[in-house]
Amino acid sequence: MAYFKMSWLALKWALKKPATSPYPFVPRRLLAGSRGKLSFTKDGCVYCNVCAKKCPTHAIVVNRANKKWAIDRLRCIACGYCVEACPKDSLTLKPEHGAPTITRDREIH
Amino acid sequence: MARTVIPFGPQHPVLPEPVHLDLVVEDERVVEARPSIGFIHRGLEKLAEKKDYVEFTYVAERICGICSFIHSQTYCQAVETLMNVPVPPRALYLRTIWGEMSRIHSHLLWLGLMADGMGFESLFMHSWRIREQLLDIIEATTGGRVIFGSCKVGGVRRDIDDETASGILKELDEIEKDMREIARVFLEDKSVKARLCGIGTLSKQEAYELGCVGPMLRASGVAQDMRTLGYAAFGDIAVEPVTRTEGDSYARSTVRCQELFQSVSIIRQAFAKMPAGEIAVKVTGNPTGETITRTEQPRGEVVYHLKANGTKNLQRFRVRTPTFANLPAMLKVLPGCDLADVPMIVLTIDPCISCTER
Amino acid sequence: MNQPQAFDVIAVDTLLERARALREQGFRLVQISATQLPDQVELTYSFDRDSRLTNLRLNLPNGARLPSISGVFGCAVLYENEVHDLFGVPVDGLAIDFKGNFYKTAVKFPFGSTKAPCAAPAAGAPAPCAVEEVKK
Amino acid sequence: MSPWTRLLIYLVAAPILGGLLAGWDRRITARMQSRQGPPILQPFYDVLKLWKKENVVVRRSQNYYIFFFLLFTVFTGGLFFAGADLLLVIFALTLAAIFFVLGAYKASSPYSFVGAERELIQMMAYEPMVLLTAIGMYMVTKSFHVHDIAGHGSLLIFALPGVFLGFLYTLEIKFRKSPFDLSCSHHAHQELVRGITTEFSGRSLAMIEIAHWYENVFLLAWVFLFFAAMPALGIVMSVAVFLFMIFVDNVFARLKWQAALKSAWAVTVVLGFGNILVLSLWSGKPAAPPAVVDAPSAPVMVETTTPKLAAQPLPATTTTDRRN
16 A cells, blocks of 8 residues: 555554653653753862853853852853863863753852 | 735744745645745854854854754864864764764754645654654764764864764664655655655756755756765765756655665764774964865755955855755745645755854 | 865956856856955855856955846846845846845844945945844 | 433533543554653643633634534534434534634635635535435435434444445544645644634634534544444444544645545545445335235334345445445
């Protein structure tokens, strides 16, 4: 039958477990290499401002005088350019993604 | 029915992106199609004058959400040409692999949209199910699902080790098997054929003269594929352009279906031939000069025209995307078709408006 | 991979002639791109045959008119409308003239020179750049 | 059960059953597409939400048409379940559909215009077959009354296999399933956005949805009529038909209206007319002999049913031949 080429595929999958998952109830599998959320560790940071300079979207602001590091999460594109540039390895990209937000507040560390 | 004007877009369920067509319809037959685009012109080309050329890779990648990797690859190639950067061979192979992966995921996306366009929802869902598997591989290797972000001037940012590579090859076997099932429905099912055969036919001559590129042109019988230029690793991996002669929507989906398997074979060859070594070289200095670089995106030939004057910003950055070149052909075949065929014809060029209005 | 690239500089009035000759030789139009230089617009026409590029270059003083090659290469219409909408180059003899509505930009001729006298009605509001740089 | 009780049960139970059927439909469709799918009760949530939403209309009068669409759809099913004349039922069904089309025309949007036109074309495609189904049932049972047809002793499917298949074909149109989801459909929206229902929102869209539930239950009850002699088989077959509709929905691309119209008429002529022709030829012949063969004292029931039972194999086989 030239008309029912899809039947086998549809029936096979009707009996199989669905490929999707009930998302909010079952969290998504995290992939190790994924560029998710940028995380900052205060310990080694020398507030050299390199990350802020390299950031293509100007999401990071560093204040050397007050020893403050801030990021605008809505602006960050998770490219990881700052992670590569950081001389002290204070920045890492975690595979998990950030929580949704509706405010534009800067996250200050 | 008297003449009616049916507004098609800029917000229309079949269109992922905004393009507007005023369809003058007579008894469900399209008499005239008046296009208007330019709803989302972002001026990314101008942004090149403000961002330094290294940072701009990330902007170039965001020209399009689907062929993103090949955009960044082409941009890097262009800058490397200007600066005479010797890119390590391993990086070229990795670029080829990721480029072909993005071709597969783009074609699967297109096949899904095409199935959706003809009201074949289950085929659409199954195409995208397979695409998800591939996106997982891409995310695991590059860190992003569609914005790979793994290309940089002078090489690539991440390596694929041998263990991951063998895992990918194993998964590719699975994916290829699934893709064969889908392709069988696309190419053999009679109800699909009823919707695709003879729709939007372009002769070889017309397609060439209207400046079509990519699968549009190849489906009309012109064997033109920029990969034969031998950029990246395509100097070592021979690519035979997939062509058909019918020039209708069915021929175009056939070309794309076959390219899926061609890309899988290219990825396999690339993994087999990939040399060890560095994945990037350090780039210093600023670009100068002018170049026109072309690569083959899933949608066809993309042209980058870069003009630099020795500063860290480019003087002119110009992209001619494949959709832009295929639009005249779409407008050519629209008049005379049925209203039901309009989604088929619009989708058949694989429209990417965000590319077009970079 | 990198083909030698030559930019064949020609005069504006020979453009149509050259385009016709290229078409007869079986070339297709690949792209038309423009660059705004301080006092002129530099136009690059790229043609392709058998994956080989041939480039023509025009230097058009600001405000000068450009003859359309849309009569020779139909698909040039889109590129020429683009050149008009982004750079403010008035184009003569367009097969389909979008009259400045091809791109719906916030300002007229965002890529063009501010000094250019504009043929379009909104000549009063040209701005140097449509792209707002992301900066706080 | 009195007709009034049946009517009452229909009025109360049909929307519940219809909604559940819609829920199952979405779930099964999702599984065929390797998705999780929504909860079974999702259609009810949807309708409740629509009911609470603001009703934005182009013209206020379009809502009245939709109200009458719902009213007449319920009326159609009501007549059917009360056991009234089948022709009257078809008339009411058509009237309901016409109100729907008028509502879409009233909305004056190009999408609902084209949707309404396609709906009319679909009506052209399915009406003859629906009528033939009623005629076929009359020829077997000698009555147009649903009450009599349901009470008829034999399985109608044996005498009307062609009509049954033709009816299935039109059901695909009535259920608005692929390949015939031309005028409007739940998932497909590629050509006409939402086609006939584009300009409806809020309460009137909810009414359309409820009307579809009533309609679907009524249509499945009609399928049941083919097997009314064996109620258990009838229910099984109705469910099977419904599952088959979902299956076909998932393995077909949408056809164009030209194809829909042509194929529906071809099916009507070949299966519908063919079946009825064979039936009339067959019942025309044995109608005379019983008077000769049977004693006048034989009970009337036997007299009418025996030739029918004897007639079963032949129409069945001939129409199967036609199908092949």
